[in-house]
Amino acid sequence: MARLGAFREPPGFGPVLFVVLSLPGVLAIAGTLSDILAGTRWFGADPVKEVEHYLGRWTLRLVLASLCVTPLRKLTGWSWLAKYRRTVGLFAFAYVTLHWIAYALLDVQLDWATLVTDLLDRPYIYLGMAALLILGALAATSTKGMMRRMGGRNWSRLHSLIYVAAVLGVVHFAMAQKKDITAPLEYGAVLAVLLGWRLVQWVRQRRPTLAAS
Amino acid sequence: MLIRRAPDLKSSEITPEHLYWNRREWIAAATAAAGALVLAPGVRPLAALAQGQQRLGMPFGLQPDDKPNSYEDITEYNNFYEFGVDKGDPAARSKGFRTAPWTVRVEGLVKAPASYHLEDFLKPHRIEDRIYRHRCVEAWSMVMPWRGISLADVIKRAEPTSQAGFVEFTTLYDPQRMPGQKSRVLDWPYVEGLRLDEALHPLAFLVTGLYGKDLPNQNGAPLRLHVPWKYGFKSIKSVVRIRLLDKQPRNTWNVAAPGEYGFYANVNPGVDHPRWSQATERRIGEFRRRKTLMFNGYAEQVGSMYAGMDLNKNY
Numbered sequence: 001m002a003r004l005g006a007f008r009e010p011p012g013f014g015p016v017l018f019v020v021l022s023l024p025g026v027l028a029i030a031g032t033l034s035d036i037l038a039g040t041r042w043f044g045a046d047p048v049k050e051v052e053h054y055l056g057r058w059t060l061r062l063v064l065a066s067l068c069v070t071p072l073r074k075l076t077g078w079s080w081l082a083k084y085r086r087t088v089g090l091f092a093f094a095y096v097t098l099h100w101i102a103y104a105l106l107d108v109q110l111d112w113a114t115l116v117t118d119l120l121d122r123p124y125i126y127l128g129m130a131a132l133l134i135l136g137a138l139a140a141t142s143t144k145g146m147m148r149r150m151g152g153r154n155w156s157r158l159h160s161l162i163y164v165a166a167v168l169g170v171v172h173f174a175m176a177q178k179k180d181i182t183a184p185l186e187y188g189a190v191l192a193v194l195l196g197w198r199l200v201q202w203v204r205q206r207r208p209t210l211a212a213s
Numbered sequence: 214m215l216i217r218r219a220p221d222l223k224s225s226e227i228t229p230e231h232l233y234w235n236r237r238e239w240i241a242a243a244t245a246a247a248g249a250l251v252l253a254p255g256v257r258p259l260a261a262l263a264q265g266q267q268r269l270g271m272p273f274g275l276q277p278d279d280k281p282n283s284y285e286d287i288t289e290y291n292n293f294y295e296f297g298v299d300k301g302d303p304a305a306r307s308k309g310f311r312t313a314p315w316t317v318r319v320e321g322l323v324k325a326p327a328s329y330h331l332e333d334f335l336k337p338h339r340i341e342d343r344i345y346r347h348r349c350v351e352a353w354s355m356v357m358p359w360r361g362i363s364l365a366d367v368i369k370r371a372e373p374t375s376q377a378g379f380v381e382f383t384t385l386y387d388p389q390r391m392p393g394q395k396s397r398v399l400d401w402p403y404v405e406g407l408r409l410d411e412a413l414h415p416l417a418f419l420v421t422g423l424y425g426k427d428l429p430n431q432n433g434a435p436l437r438l439h440v441p442w443k444y445g446f447k448s449i450k451s452v453v454r455i456r457l458l459d460k461q462p463r464n465t466w467n468v469a470a471p472g473e474y475g476f477y478a479n480v481n482p483g484v485d486h487p488r489w490s491q492a493t494e495r496r497i498g499e500f501r502r503r504k505t506l507m508f509n510g511y512a513e514q515v516g517s518m519y520a521g522m523d524l525n526k527n528y
Contacts, residue, residue: 036500044301045290045497046353107495109502114490122488176488178351179469180298180398 005077017084021091024058025098032106048106055099060173060187062092063135063166067194086142089162093139096132124175131168134161166191274346274416274441274510275356281344282355284424286497291431292349293450294399295384295391302393303431310390312435312451321381321456324372331435335421337370338362342425343418348480348509350444350466354494359439360422365413373409373457380412381405381462382438383454391451399465405449406462406476407440410518416441416511419452442511444478475528479519480509484528 031042032051043050069085072078108114118125138159141147147155170191174184293303296310317334320326340360348354368380386402388394394401411417418439421428428434433450440447446466456462466474473487482492482505493502508515519527 039498041285045286046300046495048495048500049353106500111493111502114492117485117490124488179294180396 007076007078009078009080014084014087017087021062021088024054025095028055028058028098032102036106048102052099052102052107055095055102056173056176057183059092059095059099059135060166060169062088062095063162063169064187064190064194066092066162067166067191071194071197089135090139090142093135096135100132124172127168127175128172131165131172134165134168138162138165163195166195274506274508274514275344276346276506276510279344279346279356281358281424282497287355287357287423288429288431290355290497292351292445293393293431293433295393295401295403295451296431297393298396298398304429306392307430310430310434312430315435316453317436318454319367319371319456320454321458322374322377323457324374326371334367334436335362338366340421345418345439345441346509346511347439347441347445347448348494348505350446350474350478350486350491352486352489352491352494352505353497354503354505354509355497357439358424359418359420360425360428361418361420361439363415364417364419364438365415367419367455368409368412368457371455371457376459377457378409379458379461380407380409381454381456381458382407382449382452383456384449385451385453400468403449403465404462405438405447405464406458407447408461408518409457411440411515414515414518416514442480442508442515444474444480446474447478477519477524477527479515479524479528480505481507481524481528483507484525 027042028051031040032047034040035043035047041047043054066085066088069081069088073081104110104115108118119129120126138161141150141155141158150158170184170188173187174181177184289304290300291303292300293307296303296306313331315331316328317331318326318328319334340362342358342360344356344358346354347357382405384403385391386394388401407417418441420433420437420439421435423429423432428437433448433452436452437450438448438452447464461476464474464476466478467476480491485491491505494505495502506512
């Protein structure tokens, strides 16, 4: 364990991470444009629907990845991971934005009546939209300056909304399915493990206090 | 039960025979397509056939800008849960599906129930080519150049009794051959139904081929229904049984989600699915959404069957 913890940040980790996390988005944009404009089939026969779902799944993966950072850091002792939590979180926001653009611009084609009806009457849409707004608020307050201005306690409180966003995201994914919810259940299981780990930590931290009082 | 044809539609008009035999139209269409033929053989002549149909005022509900989808679109983007729930699963997982020998039973409230080998089932009927609009309940659509036989002819041949009011269709149940049936995502076997007058409507079609070739497995080989004025889930695939009943049969998607999928499932831009609008659709291969048409463009032919019905309730 000591040797594992001694593992330092590899040189160039930041740029490599940036490129890796950008790749699905670059492929989504390039593939969709090529499919729509040139009739290729990178995203199959219905590229709009496919890329919409693809970007939604990548958003969820990145939200879950951002929730992996702290457990991974504590289990391995790699404290240098901490600063990349923001990188992963910002990418999650970038992908949810692309997901929304694919929905509103490519799928609904800015038909305002449909956008409004979806938002007011369709639970999986407004739950997804709530998750998007949370990710937006967290992205907007992700800078060091904002953290200082808000104060660490308030900032932490606001940013614990990521748990709400993650749950909303998985529920949104499940409700969007026609029938088969295998994939949303898989994402939900990963989320449950990550939330469960935090619950265990929390209980462990509280126990001495409880015993003392 | 009302048994009649739409008054404006003679069976002689339905057959596209004169598309094939009316030389003037055919030559004109072929000439128009000749240039494009080099680029996409097999596709353009059918586009021309579609144009020919429109010029002749064929009652296929085709709109002026409708073109048959490519063979790839029609065979790589399928909802056929018997082979998996993803659109690409049917093409990927149905390759080894054996469709011969195939038996079709026609039974229930008929004077002449029988079990047929598929060849004998098809033999008495005229094989026709028809280009149909297809609208999925998921708000996408395609245009298919089918080959097949009239469902009405099959039903009449079995001589329904006077009690018969509905027709039930059943898909093959064989999880060894249809691996999707090992999952319990739907209540197998897939069943669908029509009112008898709907089943006797000249537009109701039993499909055996696509683009002039045998029907690919992923499209419901060797025998599938297409009821073009209804959402796609009504058009049951790989049919092994046709049964005449006096009661409305169950249909699989209605059993799975009664609030979302009804028995009638007529294409209706005015009645939304609970989770999405049905007012528009995305034609596979096109970017701009199209307006969805009442009864998927077949209102003139089928509208009278639903006169006086509350289509909000009977969705």
